[in-house]
Amino acid sequence: MEELSDNLKAFEKKEEVVLRFIKADEVKFAHPSERVCASILDFYHIRWLYEPKTFPIEWDKKGNVVQSFTPDFYLSDLNLYIELTTMNQKLVTKKNRKVRRLKELYPDVNIKIFYQKDFKNLLIKYGFHGSEKNKN
């Protein structure tokens, strides 16, 4: 337990997020849904950072980080991290586990998971419903 606490302290001392806000079209996103998410946030004047911080969530006995987690977005004005998931259930389960661990280790970190189904429903709400687009 003391070992874990030392690891966390060392991480917090080393990490410092530099706030530099850019627009969605200036970033190379790992997934198309992340670009859409960034565009929605831009549209509503919500400032975001893409993958600004990596949280160690598991260490070996020597204190080396063996597993970490990098949430997709940080919304600085809301002090909120956002993680988008894919449709792959195996990856979703893995991500859920990582988020749970993150919350245990860093209880002050505010994070929300958006599942692909939720995100798609959001896109439908915003007008990304196929028939009109498919006509073009």
Add this chain to the structure above:
Amino acid sequence: MVESLQGNNLSDDIERVFFTKQEIQEKVDFLGKKISCDYKGKDLLLINILKGGVVFLSNLIMSIDIGISIDFMAISSYGPSSETTGAVKLIKDLEESIEGRNILVVEDIIDTGLTLNYLTNNLKARQPASLKICTLLDKSVRRIVDMPIDYKGFDVPDVFLVGYGLDYKQKYRNLPYIGILKKEVYLDKDPMLNY
């Protein structure tokens, strides 16, 4: 008979009724009474966000038995062309000043909170005496921007609801109840939804 998006009667596109007309009316009456009590003797302006909230507002004001005023706002919403068209903006502003007045924003549904966050920031800058939120439905599972809701009708899960002002592609607003839209109506082949 009003045609649905699939060419049938509107109700044929509904998987199941989520809130009946009577359940909604009872909730609206409850909210109306509470608002009447809380704002008794005060100047109250209800601001409605077009277009979804119109049906709720129309019924709500009939359940409020104190003197009130109403006004409307509309804002552009994010859509397929928004990445090139920039940022959210007001497309219909209020007709009168709200400085020093008690404001109650009336919404049909709050989900991400992004629209409401933009609006409340805009309204706060106009220095009202108070600013509160009333919504018929709260889909908090989708919330990005947390905000206090002062008057709430129902909590709802992340299902596609239409009726009583809520639309899909501008249809179903005139259903007298709130129902879950059948998936086959909106599941599509849009590449944006199939990555």
